[in-house]
Amino acid sequence: MQQLEKDTWGMEPLPIHQTLTAHKNGGLLLGAFQEGRLIGFSYGFAGFANGSAYLCSHMLGIHPDYQKQGIGEALKQAQKQEAARLGYEQVTWTFDPLESVNAYLNLTKLKAVCSTYEVNCYGKMEDGLNAGLPTDRLKVxxxxxxxxxxxxxxxxxxxxxxxxxxEKTKEGFPKISLHHSEYLEGEEALLVPVPKKFQEIKKYSFNLALDWRMDIRTIFLQLFTNGYTAVKLIQRPDEPANHYLFVKSSQLAI
Structure with a gap:
């Protein structure tokens, strides 16, 4: 697992004493294997808040050679089954709202929901995915x-x-142009765009990437404060942006 963490993110791995102890005390480690070789894993530990226990799913990693083959979803479904067997009703984790592939898995496929936005959740990080930007996250x-x-x-x-x-820039990248704040008065469902290829935007124009970070922060905090929950990521094959679907939290029978 430590080697897979290095291969996937190029970062120092979690200590074995931490992952093993968590697994023995209400946490959950699951692996995906190809002919005996670990090619994917999920790692979660026990959490507790407001009188209830839950599983905090901290990491989901797939070796770069095996990504985009459905292994991540399979691991999450296995996690769901095993967590339920252990007695959990809730699993929670965080992800970057600008990574629409993750949003599609978490919200559309797995049907997690989100009404919590954590500003600069992990502070300054220097890895390739996060360097230079605030590490804002959605907690699902x-x-x-x-x-x-x-x-x-x-x-x-x-x-x-x-x-x-x-609107589109001259290079074809999307850029937020207008907010309809008047819709907060009574609309039951709202759509918010998010770029399909955020990491490409970051490589091309750091300023545009930062604009997206701050615009999405403002919009999501506004929607959550006004009683909306993110429930789905809608893919738009012919557009440079996908869309989050928000509904009034009162519509959720969970």
Whole structure:
């Protein structure tokens, strides 16, 4: 697992005494193997807040040679099954709201939900994905034994209003251009764009990447404060941006 952490993120791995102790005390380590070789893993430890225990899913790593093959989703589904067997009802973790591939897995496929935005969650980080930008994160809640997660109900974007519009730069990258704050008065569902290829934007224009970070921070905090929850990431094959779907939290029967 330590070698896989290095191969995946180029960072110093977690100490074995930490991961092993967490696993023996309510945490959960799961591996994906190819002919005996570890090619993916998930790592979570026990958390406790407001009188309830939950599983804090801290890491999901897939070797670069095996990414985009559905292994991450398979590990999460195995985590869900095993966490439920251990007695957990809730699994939580964080991810970067500007990484739409992660958002699609977490919200659309797994049906986790999010109403918490953590500003600069990990402070300054110097790895390739995070260097130079505030490490803002969304904290998701995955209610693994709920009807919402385990049955076919999904939210439709058909009647959702576009809360934030974007325009294209001359290079074809999306850029937030307008907020419709008046929609906060009563719309039940809202859409917010997020770039498909944020890391490419960061390489091309750090200032544009920073604009996205700050715009999304402002928008998400505003929506969460006004009683909305992010429930889905909608892919747009013909556009440079995908869209988050927000619904009024009162619509969630979890």
């Amino acid at each position: 809640d995955w209610w693994i034994q709920s009807d919402y997660v385990n049955h076919s109900f999904v939210f439709s974007e058909e009647k959702a209003k576009v809360f934030a519009e974007y």
